Amino acid sequence: MVRQAVADAGLGEDLSKVPVLVGTTMREQHGLELRWRDDTDAALEHLHFGTALNAAFGASTRYIFANACSATLYALGMATDMTGLGLADTVVVAGTDAATGCCFGTPERVQNDIPEALRPFGATHKGMLMGEGAAAVVVQRAGTGNGPVRARVRGVGTNCDARHATAPGLDGITRVVRDAYRRAGARAQDIDPVIPHGSGTPSTMRRRRASRAASSTAPGPVRR
Numbered sequence: 001m002v003r004q005a006v007a008d009a010g011l012g013e014d015l016s017k018v019p020v021l022v023g024t025t026m027r028e029q030h031g032l033e034l035r036w037r038d039d040t041d042a043a044l045e046h047l048h049f050g051t052a053l054n055a056a057f058g059a060s061t062r063y064i065f066a067n068a069c070s071a072t073l074y075a076l077g078m079a080t081d082m083t084g085l086g087l088a089d090t091v092v093v094a095g096t097d098a099a100t101g102c103c104f105g106t107p108e109r110v111q112n113d114i115p116e117a118l119r120p121f122g123a124t125h126k127g128m129l130m131g132e133g134a135a136a137v138v139v140q141r142a143g144t145g146n147g148p149v150r151a152r153v154r155g156v157g158t159n160c161d162a163r164h165a166t167a168p169g170l171d172g173i174t175r176v177v178r179d180a181y182r183r184a185g186a187r188a189q190d191i192d193p194v195i196p197h198g199s200g201t202p203s204t205m206r207r208r209r210a211s212r213a214a215s216s217t218a219p220g221p222v223r224r
Contacts, residue, residue, distance in 0.1 A: 001136040002057065002094050009138035010147035011090070015057035019088050021079055022049050023065045023072030023095040030100040049096075059092075069197055070158075071095065072135075077156035079139040089144040096134035104130055155184025 002020070006013060028048070035041070050062035063078065065071040072095030079091035097103075119125040138145075139153065157180030161172040181187060 001096070001134045002053070002092060005094070005136035005138050006057075006092060008147060008150075009090075009140070009145060011138065013057055015053070015059040015092065018059070018090050018092055019061040019063070019079075019082060020053050020057070020059045020092045020094070021063045021065065021075035022053070023070075023075040023093075024049070025066070025068050025071060025097050026100055026103055027064070027066050029102055030098050033101050073156065074158055076137075076139070076153065077158045080153050080156050083139060083141040089141050091139045092136060093139055094134065094136035097132055099130060099132045154186060155180050155182070157181075157183060 003013065006015070011018070049064050050059075053059040053062050063075070065074045065078075067074060072093070075093050075095065079093045082088045082091050113126040115126040115129050118129060137150075138147070142152075157176045157178075159172060159176040159179065161169045161175075163169040163172070
């Protein structure tokens with residue numbers, strides 16, 4: 001995905017001077033699980049995305065974000081900060097996760113039924129659907145790139161209220177949504193789709209409602 005993104009942006013594959021930021025939840029957990037299953041030794045230096053990025057692109061500046069499902073948004077937020085502060089003209093942002101035994105085992109501890117569809121605000125929702133995938137984008141300071149402009153990042157808000165390891169305060173999501181509005185110079189009614197994400201637990205549902213309340217005046221649909 002990184003190779004496709006840099007090609008689309010008109011960049012070469014030499015990323016020795018371009019920061020590369022990767023967001024991931026499971027990291028290289030799958031590789032560790034396979035090695036544990038087969039009882040083989042794991043070369044820890046080979047279980048880091050930075051090693052692969054350096055080998056493939058000569059990327060010398062790599063940051064790996066592993067703060068669960070928000071990791072790639074944190075990476076995007078850091079990329080906008082880096083370009084906005086003049087620390088870099090171009091930053092590659094990628095996100096990836098693969099389904100692993102641990103990945104499926106964790107939700108099974110908190111979900112009694114298997115969900116059939118995505119219903120983040122549905123009264124009969126049963127939890128979270130697991131998936132895997134990868135994506136990458138090139139973030140550039142306005143006016144510095146030579147490739148096509150696919151989208152513009154208006155603002156990214158991030159926070160960590162440190163209330164609990166897995167259950168942030170209910171007002172935390174409201175604050176971060178409003179922070180994103182402020183950074184983007186936008187209002188709730190300017191937003192089209194609202195795309196929530198969470199673990200599907202009762203605590204997460206309350207946070208989703210807080211997110212929806214923060215965007216309650218938006219005319220666009222809530223993607224379910």
